[in-house]
Amino acid sequence: MKIYIYIAIPLVIALVLFLAWKYKPVRINKNYFYDAWKKLQLNLKVKKTWPIAINEADKLLDQALKQKHFKGRTMGERLVSAQRIFSDNDSVWFGHKLNSKLIINPTMKLTKTDTKEALLGFRKALQDLGALPNGKTK
Numbered sequence: 001m002k003i004y005i006y007i008a009i010p011l012v013i014a015l016v017l018f019l020a021w022k023y024k025p026v027r028i029n030k031n032y033f034y035d036a037w038k039k040l041q042l043n044l045k046v047k048k049t050w051p052i053a054i055n056e057a058d059k060l061l062d063q064a065l066k067q068k069h070f071k072g073r074t075m076g077e078r079l080v081s082a083q084r085i086f087s088d089n090d091s092v093w094f095g096h097k098l099n100s101k102l103i104i105n106p107t108m109k110l111t112k113t114d115t116k117e118a119l120l121g122f123r124k125a126l127q128d129l130g131a132l133p134n135g136k137t138k
Helices: 002-022 030-044 047-067 075-082 089-104 112-128
Strands: none
Touching: 030 047, 030 112, 047 075, 047 089, 047 112, 075 089, 089 112
């Protein structure tokens, strides 16, 4: 009976340590994401560069999803994995789909409303993931 205790205790300790390591909270570099967000906002000054801002926001969200270890081979799969985290899932998907359309058709005309909705969705998603502060960021 003692031999089972000598085997069980180290196994339980190893299991607890493994689970603590596997499920530790993932820290994300908020300064990096904040600086990148500020940089992509510079593209909003001229209508011609709005697609660049949307593309950069899409890439930024994908980086955050990867850093938070959401499963999926593509960004779409990672968005599905993270959908419970997002407070406005529809806007996130709107932005991602808009970016996909812009990649397929770079001459597509963007409206101010679509651009604003997409970027607000991306910003809120980044806030939900803890990559951007919840305060106002232009």
